[in-house]
Amino acid sequence: MTTGFGILGAGMISALHADALKNSQKAELVAVCDLQQERAEKLAGDFAPNAKVYTKLDDMLADPNVKVVNVVTPNHLHADAVLACATADKHILCEKPPAMSLTDTDRMIEACNQADVKFGIFVQCRVRESIRQMKKAIDQGRFGRILRADTIMKWYRSTEYYHTDAWRSDRRNGAGVTVQHAFHYIDLLQYLMGPAKTVQARMDNFAHPDVKLEDTLDALIHFGNGATGSVIASTALWPGTDVRIEIYGETGAAVMQGAAFSLWQFQDERPEDETIRRSGDADQATAGSDPTALASIEHQLVIDDCIDAIAEDRETIIPCTSVRPTLEMVLAMYKSDKEGRPIELPLTDEYSIWR
Numbered sequence: 061m062t063t064g065f066g067i068l069g070a071g072m073i074s075a076l077h078a079d080a081l082k083n084s085q086k087a088e089l090v091a092v093c094d095l096q097q098e099r100a101e102k103l104a105g106d107f108a109p110n111a112k113v114y115t116k117l118d119d120m121l122a123d124p125n126v127k128v129v130n131v132v133t134p135n136h137l138h139a140d141a142v143l144a145c146a147t148a149d150k151h152i153l154c155e156k157p158p159a160m161s162l163t164d165t166d167r168m169i170e171a172c173n174q175a176d177v178k179f180g181i182f183v184q185c186r187v188r189e190s191i192r193q194m195k196k197a198i199d200q201g202r203f204g205r206i207l208r209a210d211t212i213m214k215w216y217r218s219t220e221y222y223h224t225d226a227w228r229s230d231r232r233n234g235a236g237v238t239v240q241h242a243f244h245y246i247d248l249l250q251y252l253m254g255p256a257k258t259v260q261a262r263m264d265n266f267a268h269p270d271v272k273l274e275d276t277l278d279a280l281i282h283f284g285n286g287a288t289g290s291v292i293a294s295t296a297l298w299p300g301t302d303v304r305i306e307i308y309g310e311t312g313a314a315v316m317q318g319a320a321f322s323l324w325q326f327q328d329e330r331p332e333d334e335t336i337r338r339s340g341d342a343d344q345a346t347a348g349s350d351p352t353a354l355a356s357i358e359h360q361l362v363i364d365d366c367i368d369a370i371a372e373d374r375e376t377i378i379p380c381t382s383v384r385p386t387l388e389m390v391l392a393m394y395k396s397d398k399e400g401r402p403i404e405l406p407l408t409d410e411y412s413i414w415r
């Protein structure tokens with residue numbers, strides 16, 4: 061017995077969702093909805109020829125076979141879609157970022173709580189084996205006092221990429237390296253380190269003069285656990301390389317590059333460390349130079365977990381509540397760049413960022 065999924069938004073990244081659903085033993089893609097019918101038809105034809113095709117969300121939500129909706133529309137459209145799905149009693153897995161404001165995110169969380177439906181977010185790097193191992197070692201105290209947590213995302217996106225859809229070059233619609241691409245890795249720092257106390261950011265556009273967005277972010281973070289963090293994130297750096305997450309503590313150090321470890325070392329070396337060191341797939345694509353070069357296994361793990369969470373009536377592996385602090389950090393980075401000063405969290409007056 062499989063669980064029926066609908067995909068809302070059949071654009072660039074939707075094939076990853078459809079592939080994950082196709083590979084899942086527990087899920088089945090039963091419906092695809094896109095304003096552009098031919099996109100929905102193509103996605104269904106490529107991955108699930110029996111899936112129903114819709115051009116209006118309300119029609120897909122009226123389909124009783126759809127139990128879970130994957131929201132894969134542009135970032136500024138997530139909030140309305142999630143609210144509609146919750147009203148229709150559908151469980152929701154939404155692409156990142158959850159929304160463009162904390163106010164909308166809170167409304168979405170509240171609506172899902174009221175409707176008693178699951179609401180998870182695809183910040184799927186959290187389920188990567190190397191990140192799971194880092195998290196476990198942190199929880200076990202193996203790093204000792206953590207001094208640094210850094211992410212380095214030196215990616216490349218062409219100017220044409222920014223013009224493939226209007227929203228992709230409009231900051232208010234959720235474009236820009238900070239809220240769009242680096243969101244995953246800022247999320248990993250937040251997930252691993254816990255909440256930030258202050259963030260300071262500077263944004264630049266180095267390689268896309270025709271696009272009115274930051275293509276480069278440099279941020280400094282002070283975490284509540286005492287660690288200092290930094291984010292170097294860019295889509296200006298050809299040819300684009302694998303992302304890195306680096307954790308340095310007094311008694312241990314770990315560096316993930318792409319999906320594998322380039323460093324895993326602790327003063328208390330344990331028998332399992334050699335296996336952990338070799339875990340992760342060094343060849344797994346992580347979108348450094350091609351936005352669609354991503355393995356669907358991490359989406360599949362999030363999808364399978366959601367089905368188990370429904371059956372067991374528990375939280376999903378990445379509930380929206382756990383991603384809200386990441387959005388807060390990201391919004392604080394925009395505020396910091398705009399005002400030229402460090403921003404203390406919690407963030408107040410989020411709307412001043414866009415004025």
Ligand SMILES: NC(=O)c1ccc[n+]([C@@H]2O[C@H](COP(=O)([O-])OP(=O)(O)OC[C@H]3O[C@@H](n4cnc5c(N)ncnc54)[C@H](O)[C@@H]3O)[C@@H](O)[C@H]2O)c1
Pocket residue numbers: 068069070071072073074093094095096099115117132133134135137155156157182183184225240354
């Ligand atoms: N998790 C990841 O690794 C990852 C990677 C890339 C993109 N994303 C996220 O996926 C989402 C989609 O990105 P994309 O690059 O595929 O965008 P896209 O613009 O290529 O596709 C979005 C699709 O949504 C459709 N759409 C828009 N409004 C609609 C509506 N009201 N009803 C039905 N369909 C509608 C559009 O017609 C389009 O086909 C974004 O939130 C993005 O941040 C996540």
